[in-house]
Amino acid sequence: MPVNRRDIVKGAALGAAAMAAGPAAAAPAGGKIVHHVFFWLRNPESAADREQLIAGLRKLAAVDVVRSLQIGVPASTEQRDVVDSSFHVSELMVFDNVADQKTYQDHPVHKDFVAKCSHLWAKVIVYDMVTV
Template sequence: MKKQTRRTFMASAAVLTAGVASGMSLTTMETAKGKKQLAHHVFFWLKNRDSKEDLNKLLEGLRTLRKIESVRSLHIGVPASTELRPVVDASYSASELIFFDDVEGQNVYQVHPIHEKFVKEYSHLWEKVVVYDAIGVE
């Protein structure tokens, strides 16, 4: 019975590995056009750090950015309750992580009316913004 269980486990693991590998090909950092995908990670520090109302307002504004056609994926988050270590900076209030097909997609985003409206209507909420843009290398 143990051999059967081990075989079943090994077969399942092989299928899972193949599935993950094929799924990874859909999310690689290189797009079909041969351009490198761009990750745009933005961190926001609210002026009123303890204001749930201000945080909810900022999150509301970030959600509008999904409508921009060059945005391929958008993750909006707040600091996680993970282990505090010297390398972890949880001092920010909210973040957005957006993926674009390439640098041109991010350029479209920067001047898009929805993005410009977001900055105009919500920038009064934050005291600091830090942006990390990274181009895929694999």
């Protein structure tokens, strides 16, 4: 199929406009907030510590703004350079918006979880994103 010069110019103009608008313009308003937390246990060989952390995480579902809660441990998938399975426990939550995620952070159930379980972990990393 022959390439039309007008289509090339139109595509270049659209691409330039999108790049000039910046990354914030690409994210639609109103996306869900996904909150993914990775925990490294202080005593990784302790099954009791892992189960105590998982039990604490399960209680977070009681916070009314939490739309979804998944808890897991590293999967036995193929080991590749891009896969980091060094964590011990992970939780993934979904919120309707940033305000709900803030409500969760300040909620007594979340604060109680941190108070009762923070002694179990040596490291925590959080990834928050908005869905597009």
